[in-house]
Structures are given as C-alpha cells and as structure tokens.
Amino acid sequence: MTVALEPAASARATLSSAAARPASSWFAKQAPARVLTAFGGAPPRLPLAVAIDRSGRVCASRHGLLGSDIVRQWVRQCLG
Numbered sequence: 001m002t003v004a005l006e007p008a009a010s011a012r013a014t015l016s017s018a019a020a021r022p023a024s025s026w027f028a029k030q031a032p033a034r035v036l037t038a039f040g041g042a043p044p045r046l047p048l049a050v051a052i053d054r055s056g057r058v059c060a061s062r063h064g065l066l067g068s069d070i071v072r073q074w075v076r077q078c079l080g
Helices: 006-017 032-040 068-078
Strands: 002-004 025-027 048-052 060-064
Touching: 002 032, 032 048, 048 068, 060 068
Parallel strands: 002 025
Antiparallel strands: 048 060
8 A cells, every 4th residue: 555645646647657557555635744643643644554444444553663573463453
C-alpha cells in the first residue's frame, strides 16, 4: 500500500513512473502535515508505518523502524 502525501496529480505521476499499482495507492486530500498528524499524532514523527485492513481501516501503526516480526504480527492482526 502506498500513501501519497503530495498533491494528487503529482503523486499519480510519481507512482505511475515507479510502476505502483493504483489499486494499492491512497492519495491524501489534505496537507501532508495534517495527514501525518491524523495517523500518528502531533507533531508528525517519521518514519511512520501504517497497516490498513481489507475494509480500509487503520488497524496498526508504528513510529520508528519496522521489523519483519512486527509485519508478521500485523498480518495476523489485520487479516486474521
């Protein structure tokens, strides 16, 4: 899943050039800082990883490095 924080038109062009699938992309309609704050709390902190379930709901998020152990846990949590 790709979350694009730049304006939709330039984000689409960037993702297309990177061969990202449009079905797995979400384009922010708000300012990047506002989107990051909504996902991670103020002030925006990076790096930020967000897991989104099949219903489009955020089911997990993490600030900092994301290891494969956490990814496996998220898969169980979000898809199980």
